[in-house]
Amino acid sequence: MALAPLLPAAAVAVGTLKVDAALPYVCTLPSGPRPATVRITAAFPDRAAPGQEIRPTDVTTTVELPAAAVADLTALKAATVRAESRLAVGVAQNEQRAEAAWSGTAQPVGVPAEGSLVLTTTGDVPSLTTDTAGRLALTAGGLAVDLAPSTADGTATTPASLSVACVPGPDAEGRTVLATIPVGADTGTGQPSTPPTAPTVPAPSASSSSLPLPPFPTDRAAPGSPRTADGAGGRAPRGPRIGRQTKGGPAAADENTPGTPAARPAAPPCVTEKPTPLSLSAYITGYSNVRKLNGANVIPVSCVLIEQGEPQFDPRPDGSFHLLTPSTGNLSYQGRKQTPPFKATFLTFGFAPATATMVLEQTGPLTVDSDVLLAFPDNISETYVRARLVLRVLDVRVNGTRLDVGPSCRTEKSLTSPEPDPAKHPGDHLVLLGKGQLINGTDATGYVLTGGGPLTGEVTIPAFKGCGAGGENLDRLLTASISGPGNYIKQIQGQTCAVGVEVPTEGQCTEDHQPYVVPRPER
DSSP states (O other): OOOOOOOOOOOOOOOEEEEEEEEEEEEEETTEEEEEEEEEEEEEESOBOTTOOBOOEEEEEEEEEOHHHHHHHHHTTOSEEEEEEEEEEEEEETTEEEEEEEEEEOOOEEOOSSSOEEEEEEOOOOOEEOSSOSOEEEEEEEEEEEEEEEOTTSOBOSSSOEEEEEEEOGGGTTOOEEEEEOBGGGGGGOOOOOOOSSOOSOSOOOOSOSSSSOOOOOOEEOOOOOOOTTSOSSOOOOOOEEOBOOTTSOOBOOOSOOOOOOOOOOOOOOOOSSOOTTEEEEEEEEEEEEGGGTEEEEEEEEEEEEEEOOOEEEEOTTSOEEEEEEEEEEEEBTTBSBOOOEEEEEEETTTEEEEEEEEEEEEEEEEEEEEEEEETTEEEEEEEEEEEEEEEEEEEEETTEEEOOOTTOEESSOOBOOOSOTTTSOSSOEEEEEEEEEETTSOOEEOBTTTBEEEEEEEEEOOEESOOSTTOOOHHHHHHHHOEEEEEEEEEEOOOEETTSSSOOTTTBOTTSOBOOOOOOOO
């Protein structure tokens, strides 16, 4: 959704709604994740008319970091520390969503000899505008704090900065709504709004990182093309929009509508029938070598539907901290758990040109296990994708002559890869590994589940069975031509689409909640 200029509105006599919320957070320090308290204060108009600017004032963010933070700074010989903060604030109204960044700075404070470290930042924050009637809910989300420590003589420490990423803790459930502001018809009551007892904002859409440690967020409005209530075309009232703060003056809304995104390449349908708040979808493609045929075939663009699991902190005996996120998924093509059919052409036995039409069929669970080592400030991610897949051959032509393989030609068992943890993951299955790096405050590099990227592995193609028709058994021919170990796979996954949100995320999802990013195969 493009940001729009503020619209004129009738003046509404309003009071002031004051917010003072102390929330439990978990902050990732150099020594590992630690509980912290984040206190947010602000003042809002207690009601507004559609199109009227809603400007938060007197905004402060106070972070009380535990003694472990003091120990981390003391180890750097820091005497003072200066802080900058960015708080992600979700804005929700009816089915519309947007997100604002509340930025703040603090004057240098002394590092205490013991106890907790309290940092209070202040700053101007963006205004809000909505053309739609209904209650506007503001919810506290991820917080990023940049620390610039200095020694007693005023020189920078080594390293010169530390980034602390914080997320609402387990005890924060139901307490992160900062305020609800009536807009439109509700303004006639003259009563200040009361924050609800539970958040009204669903799980946020997927970002470029599966790690729930926030990068510094940027202002962005919820995308989508609103329609009239009866579903016909036309201009519907627009939902919440975030203005941009200009130094020394009032907030200014965006004046330019972003250009139309590049056309999305053709791709098979990828629709999640019954999404949940944790439903994701993505397209995958890639190359798979066939060692015996000294060639590679393209794995076609395929849809995978994913249910992302809840992340869990996992402290290890060696003192390290890991963040584990288990997820499950399924291939999806025309209602079946498989890829679309694809063709591969090789020189069989080095001289006979052969073309085969094949599909990969999922015959068991597909799991995605993400393990992020919280090695401050760099977070190292390893993601294992495991799937039980058989290779089914639909049609074979040798020198242009059809070789009838019948309707049941397939590998006798699942494609098999070396398994790093066979006790936990027994049986025959494909294993792909994606590695990523997540530096606090930046986008991820490499592979992470929600952002996509390359996954690689090595696979053994089993012997074939059920191949042939009219009494002719072609199992041995296909096994001799194709089956064997050492076949390298490089799969590219695109950016996921967070399916379980009302308004699809621009650049990640199409208007009908399908993945927008269609990746290209890479060798």
